[in-house]
Amino acid sequence: MIHALRQIVANWSPLxxxxxxxxxxxxxxxxxxxxxxxxxxxxxxHQLRFTDRLPDAAFPPISIVVAAxxxxxxxxxxxxxxxxxxxxxxxxxxxxxxxSDDTMGELDRAFDLHPVPPAFQQSLDAxxxxxxxxxGRHPALLVVDKGRGRIPGRAAPLxxxxxxxxxxxxxxxxxxxxxxxxxxxxxxxxxxxxxxRVVGSGGTIRVANGxxxxxxxxIDPRVSDRWVVGMQxxxxxxxxxxxxxxxxxxxxxxxxxxxxxxxxKRLAIEVGGFRETSxxxxxxxxxxxxxxxxxxxxxxxxxxxxxxxxxxxxxxxVGILGNQRERWHRGLMDTIFRNLRMFLNWRYGxxxxxxxPYYVVGEMLEPVAEAAGYVVIVAGLLLGVIxxxxxxxxxxxxxxxxxxxxxxxxxxxxxxxxxxxxxxDYLKLIGFxxxxxxxxxxxxxxxxxxxxxxxxxxxxxxxxxxxxxxEEESASAGES
Amino acid sequence: MALPWLGLxxxxxxxxxxxxxxxxxxxxxxxxxxxxxxxxxxxxLVAALREVGARPAEAARAARRAGVRTLARVxxxxxPGWEGDEARALRAEGGLxxxxxxxxxxxxxxxxxxxxxxxxxxxxxxxxxxxxxLADRHPAVAGAALLAARRVRLPGxxxxxxxxxxxxxxxxxxxxxxxxxxxxxxxxxxxxPVRRELAGRAEEAVTVRLLRLAGxxxxxxxxxxxxxxLREGGLEERINAARALSGIPDAANVPEATAAxxxxxxxxxxxxxxxxxxxxxxxxxxxxxxxxxxxxxDPAWWVRLRAALALRALGPRGAxxxxxxTREEDRYAHDMAEYVxxxxxxxxxxxxx
Numbered sequence: 001m002i003h004a005l006r007q008i009v010a011n012w013s014p015l016x017x018x019x020x021x022x023x024x025x026x027x028x029x030x031x032x033x034x035x036x037x038x039x040x041x042x043x044x045x046h047q048l049r050f051t052d053r054l055p056d057a058a059f060p061p062i063s064i065v066v067a068a069x070x071x072x073x074x075x076x077x078x079x080x081x082x083x084x085x086x087x088x089x090x091x092x093x094x095x096x097x098x099x100s101d102d103t104m105g106e107l108d109r110a111f112d113l114h115p116v117p118p119a120f121q122q123s124l125d126a127x128x129x130x131x132x133x134x135x136g137r138h139p140a141l142l143v144v145d146k147g148r149g150r151i152p153g154r155a156a157p158l159x160x161x162x163x164x165x166x167x168x169x170x171x172x173x174x175x176x177x178x179x180x181x182x183x184x185x186x187x188x189x190x191x192x193x194x195x196x197r198v199v200g201s202g203g204t205i206r207v208a209n210g211x212x213x214x215x216x217x218x219i220d221p222r223v224s225d226r227w228v229v230g231m232q233x234x235x236x237x238x239x240x241x242x243x244x245x246x247x248x249x250x251x252x253x254x255x256x257x258x259x260x261x262x263x264x265k266r267l268a269i270e271v272g273g274f275r276e277t278s279x280x281x282x283x284x285x286x287x288x289x290x291x292x293x294x295x296x297x298x299x300x301x302x303x304x305x306x307x308x309x310x311x312x313x314x315x316x317x318v319g320i321l322g323n324q325r326e327r328w329h330r331g332l333m334d335t336i337f338r339n340l341r342m343f344l345n346w347r348y349g350x351x352x353x354x355x356x357p358y359y360v361v362g363e364m365l366e367p368v369a370e371a372a373g374y375v376v377i378v379a380g381l382l383l384g385v386i387x388x389x390x391x392x393x394x395x396x397x398x399x400x401x402x403x404x405x406x407x408x409x410x411x412x413x414x415x416x417x418x419x420x421x422x423x424x425d426y427l428k429l430i431g432f433x434x435x436x437x438x439x440x441x442x443x444x445x446x447x448x449x450x451x452x453x454x455x456x457x458x459x460x461x462x463x464x465x466x467x468x469x470x471e472e473e474s475a476s477a478g479e480s
Numbered sequence: 481m482a483l484p485w486l487g488l489x490x491x492x493x494x495x496x497x498x499x500x501x502x503x504x505x506x507x508x509x510x511x512x513x514x515x516x517x518x519x520x521x522x523x524x525l526v527a528a529l530r531e532v533g534a535r536p537a538e539a540a541r542a543a544r545r546a547g548v549r550t551l552a553r554v555x556x557x558x559x560p561g562w563e564g565d566e567a568r569a570l571r572a573e574g575g576l577x578x579x580x581x582x583x584x585x586x587x588x589x590x591x592x593x594x595x596x597x598x599x600x601x602x603x604x605x606x607x608x609x610x611x612x613x614l615a616d617r618h619p620a621v622a623g624a625a626l627l628a629a630r631r632v633r634l635p636g637x638x639x640x641x642x643x644x645x646x647x648x649x650x651x652x653x654x655x656x657x658x659x660x661x662x663x664x665x666x667x668x669x670x671x672x673p674v675r676r677e678l679a680g681r682a683e684e685a686v687t688v689r690l691l692r693l694a695g696x697x698x699x700x701x702x703x704x705x706x707x708x709x710l711r712e713g714g715l716e717e718r719i720n721a722a723r724a725l726s727g728i729p730d731a732a733n734v735p736e737a738t739a740a741x742x743x744x745x746x747x748x749x750x751x752x753x754x755x756x757x758x759x760x761x762x763x764x765x766x767x768x769x770x771x772x773x774x775x776x777x778d779p780a781w782w783v784r785l786r787a788a789l790a791l792r793a794l795g796p797r798g799a800x801x802x803x804x805x806t807r808e809e810d811r812y813a814h815d816m817a818e819y820v821x822x823x824x825x826x827x828x829x830x831x832x833x
Contacts, residue, residue, distance in 0.1 A: 043589050049556070050592070050620055055630070058623060058658040116830040117823070121782070134830060168653065191653045192620040198653065393486045400493045407500050415507065426504070 056088030065161030098148025112136035126159035155274035183308035202256025203308035251350025258282025260310035280331025329451030406433035540575030559600035599628030611640035695727030707740030726759035750780035761790025
């Protein structure tokens, strides 16, 4: 029995070594490509100050769609911040998704709403709408009041907003997200970096916890001292700054965050809009857009722009964070299984041959491989197949590499866009990056494994995140 | 089980990490050093360019010697205060040679800087260079060249700009409206070429772009040509022709235009009929009131709505027609007339957008 176990461990451990080696080599390539992309955008922003000098006519008009469910604590601030955006032509469409709190009342008090007729065609079947309201104070604000649908989630209200949108591009923003004033102009830079048809474009999401806001504008951004929050900051850096930037050069991003991203309205409607049964509707829509454009054979781009920033509240307790990660993983699996025909399919070009397989092998199966790796190493140590020196070296390599990538992400941000003005915040982030592999990473593996289990057992459900509202200028920046 | 290379990999990894941390610690110093060097270079160039009137040869030499990016940066700050003589002096002494050369560079950021330099300084001799940059494959360079064309507005650039309008490149988001703005800025000069182009009937996508330009120009001399496209063009052409006519304030006084719009109310495509009713309302074409009344019985809801809104836009006469329809038996026309007569100013504004 022991002999058989030893044999199994001895046979399987090289497999994990190969998986780990190839995946991390690919991460290294992603990092190198993201540096090139970062330099390109940085040149346009800092060296050439490009978009600052273009006239208003050069920017396509954009409809901003906000889906709001029980957001009375933040909705007025969020919408006010959106209405103050520095962009030549835009409208804001807030869709109240049958909130059980006073979200509609808050909107009415803050923006003086008047009923108006629906002056558009319904392109997507998104369920009944109770009323349309135009703001007496801001003509660019339209509020749509719809009843809560059978399936909870953002997809249905976003589709309602998509029906009401009158401009060729629409942007989805979460109600708990504050978009930097100049972010829309920066996001529109995606139109000036490629000759292909831009069908989607995403900006960076930053952690709002610990940041003070005045009139909806982030002032004096700081990194939260709370460890659950702090740990997520280098994760976001890694995920956005080089996880997504590099994909601009590898056939386009499979995911642009629905909390702050822009899509081609015509194409979004053509592929049926947001799918109501999806729990990660942004990923699902982006993948379907890729599919449609690849099937049509039209050159297109779904790109990520690093400097436009939107701030969002992230979970501040381990429990809520776990629920969020578990849900994200279920959504990832759902989208992957619905589009499995793209996997290693040459018809879908680099997306089918590289992007999609990466999401399957490097994202979906990664927690399984990592957990199995831990089991094999522990079993190997107990059975004497793996010696302690080897294990320590391997751990140093694995954790060291993860730290290297996280620190590189932090430094890349510091050298280019530098959102946090204090160097001490970057040192704090490096501190978080140094301890992240020891405990926090294993927790994320566990949450994602739970996500896999729930997906396979078909246990759905949304885990609603509690909103605390944004910190006012007078509030303390620290949260500890 | 032990792998000898593992130790080496870990050492390399630790070295990289140490290098990164070292870079982080020395970064403020290195950044300060680079900034000081750049400022010194810029100060020298600014001093030379300030004296361009008195010592043009020296200024031109400094402009040639400075990198095109530095020159672009300095001109962005300095040139808005220039009155024309300075740029002329710089051109005469060959101060733009390096920038024109950079316009042919393989590196897009050098071509972009060249376009920025030319946007402040180009004269008729630089038209070929700007025309090449207008057609650049990199959208940022082409955008900067368009900005340059708007700023210098040289007559020789009109043809390359119209070439751009004919090119599918101009369909990039933002590019077309920017291009239309720049071309429309040429005013009278562009009316005749556009009239000829509309009469010549290019492919559909080009005609649609020309129609959008015609709508912006708002010149009644273009109305007959647009009217003929409204009668004979493809679907997109007819929709855009009706929209273009609504942008020409005097089109109501051009018989061919109103006749074409009234004829378009019988178009087989509801989108064209809806657009034609909107145009007739916008133009206040009172002579079309009877046609708009008939459009209230159109099978398409949007056409009926637009016809009722157009009648309301005609003032008391249109309101009287709508009132009379509410007493008629045609259920569709009756319901729509009642709905539109009941709309407040806010709701009308909602439909007008």
